[in-house]
Amino acid sequence: MMLPIHEQFIEKVKEKFIRDRRLVGLLAGGSMITGEMDEYSDLDLVVVYRAAYREEIMNERLNIAGQPGGLLAAFTGEHVGEPRLIICLYGPSPLHVDYKFVSLEELEHRIENPLVLWERGTEISEVLRRTQPLHPDLDPQWIEDRFWIWVHYGATKLGRGELFELVDILNFIRSTVLGPLILAQNGQLPRGVRRLEQHVPAAIAELEETVPMHSSESCYRSLQASIRIYRRLRGHAANLAAHREDAEKASTAFLDQVYASLRKS
Template sequence: MKYPHSLPQAHKQLLDDIIRVFSADPRVVGIGASGSFASDSMDDYSDLDIVIAVEPTHFDGVMKERFQLIDKVNGRVSGFTGEHVGEPRLIITMFEPNTLHVDFKFVSLPDAAVRVDDTQVLWEKDSCLTDTFATREPHYPQPNAQWIEDRFWTWIHYAGTKIARGEYFETLEFISFLRHVALSPLALQQAGLTPSGVRKIETRLPDFAEKLRKTVALPEKASLISAMTQCIEIYRELRSKESVKKDTDAETAAMAFWDKEFSK
């Protein structure tokens, strides 16, 4: 396997050790790397996103021994499972001496075909992982503009009630949700880019990132009202570029509530 040019030396040393350990386990049939490794866009702060493909008959056994296997790689200082991101097959780790973050995703070989981005094969038995990847193209989840429209104005009313009640930190969290789930994915999709929330939005869509600046608020009423107003303006601009059936009743009701509560 030819490593990408952007792979830092510290990452390479750790990756070599990961391949050494897992390729020696007869139950493992393939090792892959996705994310910035696959797109050759790594830097000193990048994670290593590793896929460990396992012979199906041995998958349950490997899952029970995941931490023991990872501990054969030199330098682990922490590790935990990924239920909080909806992926229990994931082990999230940190390694010294260079304080590197590595995500290990353990999959039964047929399940390796289901992936959100390209995955480069680092090692495999025969061509089993390459053949598995060939059965299915990567697919990153795309935002559904109609799904967002059907919910957006109820979300706006909800945020308004939180501000009116004085739940300012709750509103801050909700504005972050709107940026991550609705605003940024739509903007990225419309620009022909992978709609990965707000990740690297500053460099991927700098003009849009400037608009998002105005959605960043303090836990204060006036600041939150201003940020939410900007969220609404951004959304309406994005919606104008989509073919959706507008939920005019909900929009009218939500905005009437805002006018009543905050135009005093």
């Protein structure tokens, strides 16, 4: 359920955006769709515009984000491969808002059905009615083809003593591999480790073993725990055509070799 801070901000956005004839609607995604909003929720908003104004909108999107007032900071989403995205912080009470700017045509290709907060005419409703969202499926083979290379890379960082780098690799494996597999196998969308504590509390104790302290021993144990959990999850994964057995044997043997040499030194 939206809190007053969310409702008031959305009303300000609608008031400003409705004056821009290039814009045809404002939609909401994320936790507003699922009804899971709380005091820590950000706003995931979709700004729909007419394709004829694409260049103008993309050039002015930061200015457009500033129209509701109170914008403290904002940046574009190239770092996540999404230049249509603007990530904003508003004040004085801090509020995180993500805007995605899409044309009516681009709205046909989406991963969820958003809530329509405002639309000019009925074009948006018609697009949502005649097209369906498609969330990309988790690809276990894509993971298997890469997992053992990531394990080997982690082992090299262990051997070199680059433990902060290894901690980052373990975080990456948890959010890219373990979390999505656990969520998918429990009927949830494979969105990293988002809300995993709420959706699959039984997985918490096992995943805690993948969170290391800054020590070689702890990092090694966490990487081994990640391997163990992955092997178990892999056994339940559908659409896995081939195990990379040679890569698995080579990378795990190398990891053990590196750890053994560290214990001797």
